[in-house]
Amino acid sequence: MEYAYIYFIMIRTYKYGLCPNKKHTKILIHQIELCKQLYNNALTERKEAYTAYILSHTSLDYKSQQNELPAVKSDNPEYNDIHSQVSQDALKHLDKAFKNYYNRVKNKGRKGKKAGFPRYKSKDRYNSITYPQSGFKLIHKNRSSKKEYYI
Secondary structure, three states, rough: OOOOOOOOOOOOOOOOOOOHHHHHHHHHHHHHHHHHHHHHHHHHHHHHHHHHHHHHOOOOOOHHHHHHHHHHHHHOOOHHHHHHHHHHHHHHHHHHHHHHHHHHHOOOOHHHHOOOOOOOOOOOOOOOOOOOOOOOOOEEOOOOOOOOEOO
16 A cells, blocks of 8 residues: 655745834935835836847846846945845846736736736835744743733
């Protein structure tokens, strides 16, 4: 008798709302602004590559833009304020927007939706950052009945 084994990997994700003080709020807003600039600059670069594709037949993807991040950080020292995983995640958001766009184009606007090209993000449209991996620790301090966590 043969047995088939199926393995399931359970991944837990947690979403925390932060209550930062004024200093940390200023830092977070600065990091979100830098991620928005990185996203918009990468979108400009992709648009230029998209129009140049007709002539050169070379495209620009997430991996090539990710490999350019160290050069971007050396040219613009303010980007050193952003953790590398956070800046990579901003590029992943852009890559996902392009993949969704290409899927809508391929399906020719199925379900009555237009295949809208990815947009530039304003401060109202880019309002979060993601720390996708470990390396950050939450410290639980139960000073009152509320549960408080610190990074």
